[in-house]
Amino acid sequence: MDDRTEIKDLGEFELIAKITEGIKLKQTTSLVGVGDDAAVLDSGSASAEAPERIVVTTDMLCEGVHFDLTYAPLKHLGYKAVVVNLSDVCAMNATPTQITVGLGISNRFSVEAVEELYSGIHLACERYGVDLIGGDTTSSPSGLTLAITALGRAPADSITLRQGADESDLLVVSGELGSAYMGLQVLEREKHVFKEAPGAQPELTGYDELLERQLKPEARVDVVKELAQLQVIPKAMIDISDGLASESLHLAAAAKKGVRIYEDKIPMNEKMYETAREFNLDPTLCALSGGEDYELLFVVAQSQFESLQNHPMFSIIGHFTGDPEDRTLVLRNGGEAELKAQGWDSVA
Amino acid sequence: MDDRTEIKDLGEFELIAKITEGIKLKQTTSLVGVGDDAAVLDSGSASAEAPERIVVTTDMLCEGVHFDLTYAPLKHLGYKAVVVNLSDVCAMNATPTQITVGLGISNRFSVEAVEELYSGIHLACERYGVDLIGGDTTSSPSGLTLAITALGRAPADSITLRQGADESDLLVVSGELGSAYMGLQVLEREKHVFKEAPGAQPELTGYDELLERQLKPEARVDVVKELAQLQVIPKAMIDISDGLASESLHLAAAAKKGVRIYEDKIPMNEKMYETAREFNLDPTLCALSGGEDYELLFVVAQSQFESLQNHPMFSIIGHFTGDPEDRTLVLRNGGEAELKAQGWDSVA
Numbered sequence: 001m002d003d004r005t006e007i008k009d010l011g012e013f014e015l016i017a018k019i020t021e022g023i024k025l026k027q028t029t030s031l032v033g034v035g036d037d038a039a040v041l042d043s044g045s046a047s048a049e050a051p052e053r054i055v056v057t058t059d060m061l062c063e064g065v066h067f068d069l070t071y072a073p074l075k076h077l078g079y080k081a082v083v084v085n086l087s088d089v090c091a092m093n094a095t096p097t098q099i100t101v102g103l104g105i106s107n108r109f110s111v112e113a114v115e116e117l118y119s120g121i122h123l124a125c126e127r128y129g130v131d132l133i134g135g136d137t138t139s140s141p142s143g144l145t146l147a148i149t150a151l152g153r154a155p156a157d158s159i160t161l162r163q164g165a166d167e168s169d170l171l172v173v174s175g176e177l178g179s180a181y182m183g184l185q186v187l188e189r190e191k192h193v194f195k196e197a198p199g200a201q202p203e204l205t206g207y208d209e210l211l212e213r214q215l216k217p218e219a220r221v222d223v224v225k226e227l228a229q230l231q232v233i234p235k236a237m238i239d240i241s242d243g244l245a246s247e248s249l250h251l252a253a254a255a256k257k258g259v260r261i262y263e264d265k266i267p268m269n270e271k272m273y274e275t276a277r278e279f280n281l282d283p284t285l286c287a288l289s290g291g292e293d294y295e296l297l298f299v300v301a302q303s304q305f306e307s308l309q310n311h312p313m314f315s316i317i318g319h320f321t322g323d324p325e326d327r328t329l330v331l332r333n334g335g336e337a338e339l340k341a342q343g344w345d346s347v348a
Numbered sequence: 349m350d351d352r353t354e355i356k357d358l359g360e361f362e363l364i365a366k367i368t369e370g371i372k373l374k375q376t377t378s379l380v381g382v383g384d385d386a387a388v389l390d391s392g393s394a395s396a397e398a399p400e401r402i403v404v405t406t407d408m409l410c411e412g413v414h415f416d417l418t419y420a421p422l423k424h425l426g427y428k429a430v431v432v433n434l435s436d437v438c439a440m441n442a443t444p445t446q447i448t449v450g451l452g453i454s455n456r457f458s459v460e461a462v463e464e465l466y467s468g469i470h471l472a473c474e475r476y477g478v479d480l481i482g483g484d485t486t487s488s489p490s491g492l493t494l495a496i497t498a499l500g501r502a503p504a505d506s507i508t509l510r511q512g513a514d515e516s517d518l519l520v521v522s523g524e525l526g527s528a529y530m531g532l533q534v535l536e537r538e539k540h541v542f543k544e545a546p547g548a549q550p551e552l553t554g555y556d557e558l559l560e561r562q563l564k565p566e567a568r569v570d571v572v573k574e575l576a577q578l579q580v581i582p583k584a585m586i587d588i589s590d591g592l593a594s595e596s597l598h599l600a601a602a603a604k605k606g607v608r609i610y611e612d613k614i615p616m617n618e619k620m621y622e623t624a625r626e627f628n629l630d631p632t633l634c635a636l637s638g639g640e641d642y643e644l645l646f647v648v649a650q651s652q653f654e655s656l657q658n659h660p661m662f663s664i665i666g667h668f669t670g671d672p673e674d675r676t677l678v679l680r681n682g683g684e685a686e687l688k689a690q691g692w693d694s695v696a
Binding site: 004007008010012019058105 | 354358391445462463477482488
């Protein structure tokens with residue numbers, strides 16, 4: 001080829017923009033296509049009293065890129081691969097119902113290894129009441145690749161897209177942030193120690209909570225249920241896979257609004273805080289940029305403040321503003337910093 | 349691990365049986381799970397006048413296993429990867445509506461290469477009126493992996509599973525068989541010639557039809573439409589990806605019936621026949637075991653004979669029998685041979 005552009009020079013988002021450019025949805029059942037956490041389809045129940053939507057999402061996980069089998073046991077990998085997809089379904093405010101699993105696997109893996117991987121997949125299906133309805137298992141020249149597609153359902157009026165935030169709407173997050181990232185740091189440290197001295201016993205005790213957040217995350221189906229109970233339909237929602245900062249900016253950009261997050265409101269777990277200190281990392285930075293928390297980040301009108309304010313599941317961490325250039329982290333000391341997809345830069 | 353069983357020793361079908369063993373569908377919307385060409389979901393339109401089903405199918409394609417980029421141009425690969433999935437939708441007697449695409453790609457590929465691949469994907473979507481509604485693009489340590497999930501719709505009473513053949517039902521196939529396989533032989537020969545003498549021009553002229561069947565197959569959505577027009581709902585259906593023999597045995601096994609195929613009824617194209625002779629291959633064997641034809645193979649009651657008998661789209665090639673051990677190819681010379689998943693053994 002005459003002109004060769006490297007994918008890394010263009011970047012993932014630009015590449016996706018390029019290959020999905022100009023797509024026009026032709027099927028009447030295709031309501032939302034590429035660009036959100038999941039696609040939205042009309043279930044065809046238009047004539048029914050309570051129209052329902054079907055959401056569909058696909059994720060691809062490659063060995064050596066998304067996971068490292070030195071420290072991720074195959075069973076955990078199977079579990080996590082499912083959960084990551086279910087989390088995308090939850091981000092649409094929908095309930096996961098089915099998955100399909102595509103597996104490409106080299107002859108490095110035994111039948112027992114595949115069974116181990118599937119035991120994790122089945123466990124996740126069991127845990128979430130989701131059906132494994134199909135898939136494809138094939139040999140690959142090297143490594144392991146998992147492609148999971150998840151489907152879910154929601155009442156038509158409950159579906160939440162990324163876009164929808166208005167000025168002065170509240171930004172709310174479930175659970176606690178940064179723990180999955182700190183779990184990864186602990187694992188990386190032990191992998192390093194093990195490489196230096198293969199006989200050494202891993203020092204993982206005391207970090208169980210963080211390790212579990214990294215190796216066996218959960219999808220917040222309980223949050224979707226709780227929101228329905230509270231009769232709160234978020235105006236927009238996304239799940240936190242890349243980190244709080246990056247996802248908040250997605251919500252702001254989709255709505256062409258600004259966003260302000262208050263450092264002292266970001267929910268952090270004590271163990272994660274301590275461990276960050278132990279690793280000489282800034283806990284706030286871990287929470288903002290760590291990723292893989294799979295918590296739900298959503299937008300509600302100020303009128304919902306009362307419903308969510310003292311709810312143990314939720315933290316109101318910021319709000320949207322009218323200025324799309326406004327991407328601010330309000331620091332504990334009252335100063336301000338610019339919120340960036342990867343961390344933040346102090347401006348004060 | 350103490351016990352290590354190699355996947356190749358167990359075989360693909362056994363492995364799938366192992367990992368899908370004991371799956372129980374829990375969601376009320378999951379109607380058919382693992383084991384057919386696609387899963388079948390209730391669209392949720394139960395209360396509507398004409399209930400509709402949604403079918404879902406996933407395929408995984410790995411470089412070096414399912415395709416060889418030495419002779420499959422990326423655009424054709426993208427096209428074919430979509431078509432193969434749409435063919436599975438057609439095998440359920442459903443009309444394809446949406447796809448998602450998971451792509452794992454190494455840095456060996458440029459942005460231009462990815463665009464080339466997607467131009468084929470978009471072309472197939474365009475050709476079949478199918479929407480690309482989502483996906484995931486990610487880097488992989490080596491090679492190219494494509495995971496496509498296709499969705500389709502059909503009236504509830506039109507869905508065709510693999511199981512359903514009764515004694516004395518007819519076996520019918522669309523189009524012509526063996527051409528895709530012969531196209532592959534031509535490409536393999538040229539690849540070999542090219543390796544021996546890199547300067548040589550490929551000798552591909554005159555084989556266009558066979559090459560197109562191999563590189564740019566089509567999904568028989570027109571057959572699904574025609575069957576609806578004829579008001580023929582097959583009792584069972586499958587698409588021919590592995591070869592006529594293998595797929596016929598699948599239909600027979602699913603129904604616990606026997607099957608007899610008449611050699612002189614198998615539809616073969618003249619060019620494929622000639623080329624098989626040129627390669628010293630048995631044309632019947634190519635048609636039986638070649639695979640990748642993506643024609644539809646289906647079962648109808650004898651009462652449908654009139655509707656299909658002289659239809660240019662279809663060939664009635666055999667029938668089912670009550671004896672599950674009966675797997676017979678009735679030869680041109682009146683002799684009989686045992687039908688095997690890979691070809692057939694002469695018994696007379």
